[in-house]
Amino acid sequence: MPGPLIVTASVTIPEAELSWRFSRSSGPGGQGVNTTDSRAELTYDVAATTALPPALKARALTRLAARLVDGAITIAASEYRSQLRNREAAEMRLAQLLREAIAPPPRKRRPTKPSRGAVEHRLATKRHRSALKRLRRADD
Incomplete structure (x- = not known):
């Protein structure tokens, strides 16, 4: 479980850059929900990271700007009963979010126009x- 977070083949986030916080969950767990700190909050400082090359860091900061608080992103997971499963869920969500944020922009669409046959x-x-609708009309 503990170890670096692998985002892509070339991007790995060291464990030291991830910050965890645990609290009581409001999700499933029966009576145990009142005693177990199973909710996991994962915080990752995108602005201060050394794991991302400058170009990817700039792209991530731009795309995640709405979700960042002081350059850091926080992911909370409380859908499972166990803290371990919630930790794994938070890590998976962070990895997916970063994968989408550092992905290269899609290629520009090349403008095209319909062929003459299609227009005709x-x-x-x-x-x-x-003509069909004209034939259906009642003559006044």
Whole structure:
């Protein structure tokens, strides 16, 4: 369980940069929910990290700007009864979030226009529908 968090093949976050906090969960657990600190909160300081190259760090900071508090992102997990499972869930969510944040932007769409045949077919279909509706009309 403890160890570095692998985000991609080239990006690994050392355990020292991850900060954990545990508290009582409001989720499942029966009577044990009142005594067990099973809710896990994982905090990762994106702004101060050394695990991300400068270009990826800038991209992550831009894309996660709405979720960052003082340059850090916090993930809370309380859907499981055990602290261990909640820790794993928080790590998985953080890894997925960072994967999406550092992904390269999608390629620009190359503008295209419909072929002449497609345009003619569309207009012919419109003329046909128009003629059908004209025939259905009652003459006044």
